[in-house]
Amino acid sequence: MKEFTGQVASEGLVIGETFVMKAASLEKTAQYENTYETYAEAKEKVKEQLDQLYEKTLAEIGQAEADIIDAQRLMLLDPDFDDAVKDALAVGQTNLVEAVRQTGETFAKVFENMDNDYFKARATDVRDFSNRIIDTIQGTFIDFSQMVDKSVVIGEDITPSQTLSMDQSKIAAFVMSAGSMTGHTSILARTLGIPSIINAGAPILEVPTGLQAIVDGKDGTVIIEPTSEQVDNYQKKFDAIWFERENLEQYRGKPSVTKSGKEIKVYANIGSVGDAEKAFAMDAEGSGLFRSEFVYLGRSTAPSEEEQHDAYLGAARALAKDGKKRPVIIRTLDIGADKNVSYLGLEVEANPALGYRALRIQLDRADIFETQLRALYRTAAEQVIEGVNPSEKPNVLDRHKKFTKKSQIGIMFPMVASHWEVDKALEMCAKVREELKVPEDLLVEVGIMIETPAAAIMADDLAKLVDFFSVGTNDLTQYTLAIDRQGTQKVEKYYDAHHPALLRLLENIAKSANESGIWAGICGELGGDLELTEFFINAGFTELSVAPPKVLELRQKINSLD
Numbered sequence: 133m134k135e136f137t138g139q140v141a142s143e144g145l146v147i148g149e150t151f152v153m154k155a156a157s158l159e160k161t162a163q164y165e166n167t168y169e170t171y172a173e174a175k176e177k178v179k180e181q182l183d184q185l186y187e188k189t190l191a192e193i194g195q196a197e198a199d200i201i202d203a204q205r206l207m208l209l210d211p212d213f214d215d216a217v218k219d220a221l222a223v224g225q226t227n228l229v230e231a232v233r234q235t236g237e238t239f240a241k242v243f244e245n246m247d248n249d250y251f252k253a254r255a256t257d258v259r260d261f262s263n264r265i266i267d268t269i270q271g272t273f274i275d276f277s278q279m280v281d282k283s284v285v286i287g288e289d290i291t292p293s294q295t296l297s298m299d300q301s302k303i304a305a306f307v308m309s310a311g312s313m314t315g316h317t318s319i320l321a322r323t324l325g326i327p328s329i330i331n332a333g334a335p336i337l338e339v340p341t342g343l344q345a346i347v348d349g350k351d352g353t354v355i356i357e358p359t360s361e362q363v364d365n366y367q368k369k370f371d372a373i374w375f376e377r378e379n380l381e382q383y384r385g386k387p388s389v390t391k392s393g394k395e396i397k398v399y400a401n402i403g404s405v406g407d408a409e410k411a412f413a414m415d416a417e418g419s420g421l422f423r424s425e426f427v428y429l430g431r432s433t434a435p436s437e438e439e440q441h442d443a444y445l446g447a448a449r450a451l452a453k454d455g456k457k458r459p460v461i462i463r464t465l466d467i468g469a470d471k472n473v474s475y476l477g478l479e480v481e482a483n484p485a486l487g488y489r490a491l492r493i494q495l496d497r498a499d500i501f502e503t504q505l506r507a508l509y510r511t512a513a514e515q516v517i518e519g520v521n522p523s524e525k526p527n528v529l530d531r532h533k534k535f536t537k538k539s540q541i542g543i544m545f546p547m548v549a550s551h552w553e554v555d556k557a558l559e560m561c562a563k564v565r566e567e568l569k570v571p572e573d574l575l576v577e578v579g580i581m582i583e584t585p586a587a588a589i590m591a592d593d594l595a596k597l598v599d600f601f602s603v604g605t606n607d608l609t610q611y612t613l614a615i616d617r618q619g620t621q622k623v624e625k626y627y628d629a630h631h632p633a634l635l636r637l638l639e640n641i642a643k644s645a646n647e648s649g650i651w652a653g654i655c656g657e658l659g660g661d662l663e664l665t666e667f668f669i670n671a672g673f674t675e676l677s678v679a680p681p682k683v684l685e686l687r688q689k690i691n692s693l694d
C-alpha cells in the first residue's frame with residue numbers, strides 16, 4: 133500500500149486501475165536532431181507500435197479492425213513518404229517536425245482529393261501516422277489504446293488534447309504530479325465529473341501501470357494497492373456521497389431564486405455535444421459557455437463549417453430535448469496558451485498566455501473566423517425560440533427594437549482587451565449575417581468575455597457595443613494578479629481568486645452592464661464558488677455558468693439566500 137496526497141481539482145470518489153503516462157513521454161522540450169536519421173529512427177518505432185497494435189486489435193477485437201491498422205502500416209512503409217521528408221529537409225526546411233507535418237499534409241490532401249470514398253478515408257490514416265512520428269520525435273507519444281476500463285490516469289500535467297485522445301468511457305480519474313486548478317484538464321475533468329487530484333508530487337510517476345487505486349476527490353488522497361479495510365472504507369464513503377447527491381435531487385426542475393425573489397440563471401459550461409447532454413441531464417437552464425475550441429482539438433485539420441454546424445446544432449438540440457430551447461452561448465475559438473493544435477502552425481512563444489491566442493488569431497485569420505461564424509449563424513437561424521419578442525420587453529435596448537424573435541444560440545468572443553477588437557469582430561458578424569441572409573428580425577445575442585483587466589476597467593464603454601458580458605475569472609485572475617494559471621506550486625498561493633482587486637473589478641463589470649441595460653454573468657470557475665454566490669448576486673450578476681455536476685448544488689445555495 134502507498135498513499136499520496138494532492139489537491140482536489142475535481143470532486144468524486146473512485147476505485148480503478150493505474151494507467152501511468154510514461155515519464156519519457158512527458159519531456160515536452162525533448163531535444164532532437166533535425167536530421168533524416170532522427171526521422172528514420174522515429175518511423176521504425178512507430179512501425180513497432182503499429183505491429184503491436186495490430187496483434188492486440190486482432191486478438192481483442194477482430195480481423196476487420198486489425199486490417200485498418202494493417203493499411204496504416206503499409207502506408208507507413210511507402211518510400212515516397214521518406215523521399216518527401218528528405219526533400220523537405222534538403223530544400224531548407226530546418227525543422228524536422230515541420231518537414232514531417234508538411235509531408236503528411238501533402239499526402240493526406242492527395243487522398244482527400246480522390247473520387248473513391250475508400251481512398252478519401254485514407255487521408256485520416258496518413259495524418260494519424262505522421263502525428264505518431266511527430267510525437268515519437270518529440271518524445272510525447274503515449275499509447276492510450278492500452279487503457280483498460282476504470283483507468284486512473286497518472287501523469288505530470290495531462291493536456292486537454294491528450295484527454296481527448298483517450299477513450300473517455302475508460303477514464304475513472306486523473307492524478308497529476310503537477311497540474312493547476314484552472315488548467316483546462318482540471319476544467320474538463322469537472323465538466324465530465326471525473327475525480328481529479330493535482331500536485332500529488334513527482335514520486336507518483338514511479339507507480340507501475342495496472343495496480344488497484346482509490347482516488348478520493350474529497351480529501352485529495354490517492355491510495356495505491358489499498359488494504360481490504362481501506363476498500364471497505366471507500367465503500368462507506370461512496371454510499372454517503374451517493375446520499376448527498378440524492379438529497380440535491382429535490383432541486384431538480386425548481387427555479388434558481390433567492391428568498392427575496394431574485395432569479396438567477398444557472399447555466400452549465402460545455403465543450404461538446406456529450407457535455408450538453410450531461411448539462412441537460414443535470415438540469416442546467418442553458419449553457420453559458422460552450423468552449424468551441426474543443427471541437428478543434430485532438431485532430432489534424434480544422435473542423436469544416438459542416439462539422440462545426442453539427443456540433444453546435446447537436447448541443448442546442450441536446451439542451452432542448454424536452455422541447456424547451458434553452459440558451460446556448462458559444463464562444464468563438466479560444467486556441468493558444470495551454471490549448472494548441474498543430475494545423476494552425478502557431479509559433480512557440482515564451483509567454484503564450486500573453487501571446488497570440490483567441491480573438492487575436494481570429495482577427496488575422498478571416499478564413500478560420502468566418503468559417504466558424506457561418507456555422508454559428510446557420511445554427512442560430514435554425515434554432516429560433518418561438519414566442520419570445522425581445523422588442524416588447526420593458527427597458528429593451530434601442531438597438532434591440534427591430535427584433536421580434538430570439539435565437540437559442542448566442543455568440544461570445546474571448547480575450548477582448550480593446551474597443552477596436554470588438555468593432556472588428558462585430559463587423560465580421562454583420563458580414564456573415566448578411567451573406568447568410570439571417571432574418572433581420574432575429575436577435576442572435578453577441579457578447580464578450582471579460583477576462584483581461586483592460587476589458588474589466590473599460591466595461592462601461594464595452595457594454596455599449598454588445599448584448600452581454602460573461603466574466604472569465606480564470607484568466608481575469610491570472611492577468612490581474614500576474615500569476616500564471618498554469619503556474620508552479622510555488623506561486624499557486626498567489627493565485628487568490630478572492631483578492632479584493634478582483635472583487636472590485638467584478639463589481640465594476642456588473643455595474644457597467646446593468647447601467648447599460650445588458651446582462652452580466654460569470655463563466656469562469658469562480659462562478660461555482662458557493663462562498664461568493666451572495667456577493668455575485670448583490671453585485672448584479674444574473675447568470676452563473678458552472679460545470680454540469682455543480683448545477684443543483686448552486687441552485688440549492690441560491691435558494692438558501694435571502
Ligand code: PEP
Pocket residue numbers: 319421423466583603604605606607608655656657
Ligand atoms: C476563463 O478564463 O475564466 C474562461 C472561462 O475561459 P477559459 O478557462 O477557457 O480560458
Ligand code: MG
Pocket residue numbers: 546583604606607
Ligand atoms: Mg479564458
